[in-house]
Amino acid sequence: MTVDEKIIQGCIAGKRRAQNQLYKAFAPGMLGVCMRYCMNRAEAEDVLQEGFVKVFRYIKNFRSDGSFEGWIRRIMVNTAITNYNKRSKVHHEEINENTLSSEDETPGDKVYLPVDREILMRLIQQLPDGYRMVLNLYVFEGYKHREISGILGISENTSKSQLSKARKYLKNEMEKLEKVKNLQY
Amino acid sequence: MEEGFNNIDDLLRNSLDDYQAQPSAKVWKAVSRSLFFSGMGKIIILISGIAVLSVAAYLYWGYSNVGETSGSNVEATEIGRTQNEDMASSETAVEGQNQTLGKEEGIYYENAGLSENDVTTNNNNLSGKPDHDFGSPQVEDVPLAEISTTDKTGEVNDVIVTTMVSASVASNVTIQTNTSQKVYPGLPRLSEESPMERMAIKTLDANYLFYQYNPIGNINERTQFKGLSGFPDHDYGRAKLFSYGVYVSPEVIFMNDEAKTRKLQLNFDAVTNYKPTKDFYLQGGLGIGVSQDDGRYNVDYEQYDSVGYYLEVNSYTIDPVTGKPVFKTSIENVYDTVAYNKLSLTGNRYTYLRLSGFMGYRVHYAKSFSVFVKGGLTYSILVNSYEPNPEFSNGDALNLKITKETAQRINDTWQASVGVGFNCRLSNSVTLTGEPMFNYYLRPVYERGYNAKNPYSLGLKLGLLFKF
Numbered sequence: 272m273t274v275d276e277k278i279i280q281g282c283i284a285g286k287r288r289a290q291n292q293l294y295k296a297f298a299p300g301m302l303g304v305c306m307r308y309c310m311n312r313a314e315a316e317d318v319l320q321e322g323f324v325k326v327f328r329y330i331k332n333f334r335s336d337g338s339f340e341g342w343i344r345r346i347m348v349n350t351a352i353t354n355y356n357k358r359s360k361v362h363h364e365e366i367n368e369n370t371l372s373s374e375d376e377t378p379g380d381k382v383y384l385p386v387d388r389e390i391l392m393r394l395i396q397q398l399p400d401g402y403r404m405v406l407n408l409y410v411f412e413g414y415k416h417r418e419i420s421g422i423l424g425i426s427e428n429t430s431k432s433q434l435s436k437a438r439k440y441l442k443n444e445m446e447k448l449e450k451v452k453n454l455q456y
Numbered sequence: 457m458e459e460g461f462n463n464i465d466d467l468l469r470n471s472l473d474d475y476q477a478q479p480s481a482k483v484w485k486a487v488s489r490s491l492f493f494s495g496m497g498k499i500i501i502l503i504s505g506i507a508v509l510s511v512a513a514y515l516y517w518g519y520s521n522v523g524e525t526s527g528s529n530v531e532a533t534e535i536g537r538t539q540n541e542d543m544a545s546s547e548t549a550v551e552g553q554n555q556t557l558g559k560e561e562g563i564y565y566e567n568a569g570l571s572e573n574d575v576t577t578n579n580n581n582l583s584g585k586p587d588h589d590f591g592s593p594q595v596e597d598v599p600l601a602e603i604s605t606t607d608k609t610g611e612v613n614d615v616i617v618t619t620m621v622s623a624s625v626a627s628n629v630t631i632q633t634n635t636s637q638k639v640y641p642g643l644p645r646l647s648e649e650s651p652m653e654r655m656a657i658k659t660l661d662a663n664y665l666f667y668q669y670n671p672i673g674n675i676n677e678r679t680q681f682k683g684l685s686g687f688p689d690h691d692y693g694r695a696k697l698f699s700y701g702v703y704v705s706p707e708v709i710f711m712n713d714e715a716k717t718r719k720l721q722l723n724f725d726a727v728t729n730y731k732p733t734k735d736f737y738l739q740g741g742l743g744i745g746v747s748q749d750d751g752r753y754n755v756d757y758e759q760y761d762s763v764g765y766y767l768e769v770n771s772y773t774i775d776p777v778t779g780k781p782v783f784k785t786s787i788e789n790v791y792d793t794v795a796y797n798k799l800s801l802t803g804n805r806y807t808y809l810r811l812s813g814f815m816g817y818r819v820h821y822a823k824s825f826s827v828f829v830k831g832g833l834t835y836s837i838l839v840n841s842y843e844p845n846p847e848f849s850n851g852d853a854l855n856l857k858i859t860k861e862t863a864q865r866i867n868d869t870w871q872a873s874v875g876v877g878f879n880c881r882l883s884n885s886v887t888l889t890g891e892p893m894f895n896y897y898l899r900p901v902y903e904r905g906y907n908a909k910n911p912y913s914l915g916l917k918l919g920l921l922f923k924f
Contacts, residue, residue: 287488294484303475312477320483324490388471395472410465411473438464 274339282330290327297340298323301347307407308351310396322350348412352422355404386445394444402437405430506726510700510924697731699887699923707895707915709747721747721913723810729921734818737828741812745836751802752861753846757853761794793854800846800858806865807840816877828877830891837868863902870898875917885924891917 274296281289301322305315325346333342395403404423408414409430414422416430423430703725711717725743732738767785775782814832821827846858875893882888895913 285491287491290488290491291484294487298479298483299476300474302477302479303472306475306477307472316479316483319479320486320490323483323487327487327491386467386471388475391468391471392475395468406468410468441464441468 276335279330279333279335279339282327293326294323297343300340301343304344304347304411305351306392307395307411308348308355308404310400310403314354318347318351318354321354322347325350348407352404355400356424359400386448390448394441397444398437398440401425402433402440405433406437409434506700506702506922507924510728510922697729697737697923699729699731699921701727701729701887701889701919701921703727703741703743703889703891703917703919705891705893705915705917705919707745707893707913709901709911709913711901711911712909717750719747719749721745721915723915723917725810725812725917725919727812727919736818737816739812739814739816739830739832741810741814741834743810743812745808745810747806747808749804749806749865750862751804751843751846753800753802754859754861755798755800755846755848756795756855756857756859757798757850758793758795758855759850759852760791760854762789763792763794764790766790796853798848799861800848802844802846804844804862805842806838807842808836809839811835811837812873814873824881826879826881828879828891829875830877831872831874834871834873834895835868836871838865841865865901866899866903868899869901871895871913872898879921885922887921887923889917889919889921891919893917 274293278289278292278296282293298319302315302319305318305322306312309315309318322343326343329346333339395406398406401423405419408419408422409416416427416434419425419430420427425433703723705723705725707721707723709719709721711719723743723745725741727739727741730738730740765787768788770784770786772781772783774780812832812834814830816828816830818826818828843862848856848858850856873893873895875891877889877891880888893915895915897910897912900910
């Protein structure tokens with residue numbers, strides 16, 4: 272998505288109308304990003320709000336040589352990570368090991384059929400926070416485990432383990448969904 | 457191991473990478489609010505709050521006099537401009553002319569509806585008597601400004617705005633037009649050529665409403681007003697000028713006691729000025745004053761302490777040479793309960809609600825600078841006292857007794873103040889003011905018995921006045 276240079280300049284000048292235009296252009300996509308990192312929509316909207324405040328506050332630092340959308344996305348992801356770190360300090364999540372099979376995942380050549388996006392999003396949001404963060408950073412943002420370990424303050428092995436468990440969980444859930452679907456038909 | 461699950465990764469990316477959801481409206485509101493509060497918003501809120509309060513006060517107490525001339529900015533050609541929008545919106549026909557005035561502005565500038573024929577008085581909207589009656593002023597017509605306009609025939613006429621109607625026009629006011637003179641009712645003729653008289657015209661302009669349409673060849677029309685129902689019920693001398701201000705005023709209070717102690721006070725006041733005349737004004741204010749004072753506490757306590765010593769003889773020997781005894785002694789301290797007294801000082805803080813009323817008179821002005829003398833009374837009510845306890849820590853102290861020496865502040869007091877105000881007009885609506893003030897307390901700030909003399913103070917009020 273491209274954004275008019277005038278809008279960016281308007282935002283730099285602090286013009287509320289330009290800010291609103293920018294927000295309208297990017298908010299839906301960025302909320303999608305935030306929802307992947309959060310456990311529910313309400314939390315995602317909080318992150319989105321905080322992220323956009325940062326966007327407008329630091330938009331003067333944006334260098335036009337890069338993608339503006341990518342810049343906003345990085346801010347949103349960083350805000351989501353900050354939010355996760357804050358929450359993890361006060362709330363140590365309890366991983367429900369029952370939902371995560373401890374058995375080793377078996378590499379399969381199974382072709383996964385398209386799943387409804389809303390359902391997929393809900394499955395990701397149901398992941399424990401740590402798993403969800405690793406999954407997002409690895410799959411969507413393209414970070415390596417070494418980088419993820421630095422970002423989240425965990426070991427590289429933990430990152431790998433959490434990614435593996437997240438995948439396993441999603442795989443199980445999708446298989447359940449397929450079974451239900453087959454039963455219906 | 458990871459490669460085996462790449463299809464899941466692909467599925468996730470393909471499904472959710474461009475996932476979009478519409479955020480609720482509250483998100484933008486929150487973003488907008490955060491941005492507002494993080495920047496100049498706080499200042500804007502403060503100013504807006506003051507502005508809203510001021511406008512509310514203005515609407516409540518005053519009536520907007522559009523043609524205010526205090527700034528002396530009204531040009532001679534604007535003299536005929538209506539002072540009252542109600543008047544402007546009323547239809548008036550001039551005898552000998554079928555004239556319909558503009559609804560808003562341009563009573564005489566834009567005479568598109570003017571006809572050279574049939575000037576007939578027809579005041580459809582001017583019915584009933586106004587509530588006020590200032591008598592029936594004799595109004596004569598005066599030439600004020602010549603403006604070219606085009607009539608229906610396309611000919612250029614000279615429209616001379618001359619007819620003058622007192623703002624306090626009573627019913628059945630007869631207005632005579634005269635294109636060669638400037639006479640205000642009850643006043644000698646004024647000429648625009650004289651600077652002083654021109655200034656007088658400008659001043660009078662605030663109180664009079666007048667216009668004249670004088671096409672060529674039709675000079676002495678008579679216009680009869682059958683009452684001006686469009687006029688407001690109140691008179692025009694009221695609500696001449698309201699202005700609003702905020703002051704901060706540090707003050708040094710001389711307690712006028714034997715110790716010649718001095719205290720500091722800082723006042724924050726919001727004021728409303730009412731200026732019925734150009735030079736005289738009344739000022740009412742509401743504010744907070746924060747005063748510092750020492751808290752004095754007498755701390756009496758006893759402590760088991762050394763009061764001296766004596767030498768205890770432990771043994772003695774006889775010096776073989778001198779034959780005298782040589783004593784071996786040791787020092788033995790003597791302890792007893794000793795009474796101590798200590799003065800402990802604390803920093804007390806007293807907050808007063810201030811209600812003030814002042815009168816001021818302008819004694820000098822030049823350009824944007826003016827000097828006032830002012831005086832008034834301030835009533836202060838003690839609304840909060842902060843008196844921390846004295847800090848005393850001595851684990852060996854016995855029979856500790858702390859006596860408060862600080863006199864009790866009385867709950868309310870009056871101050872009489874006189875001072876000089878120096879105003880510097882920064883713009884048409886903002887004036888910077890500095891006012892050295894001498895304040896005399898009509899009652900002592902402390903309860904009787906401690907300091908019978910009344911204190912006085914010197915302060916400097918610094919503020920901004922806003923005229924909307």
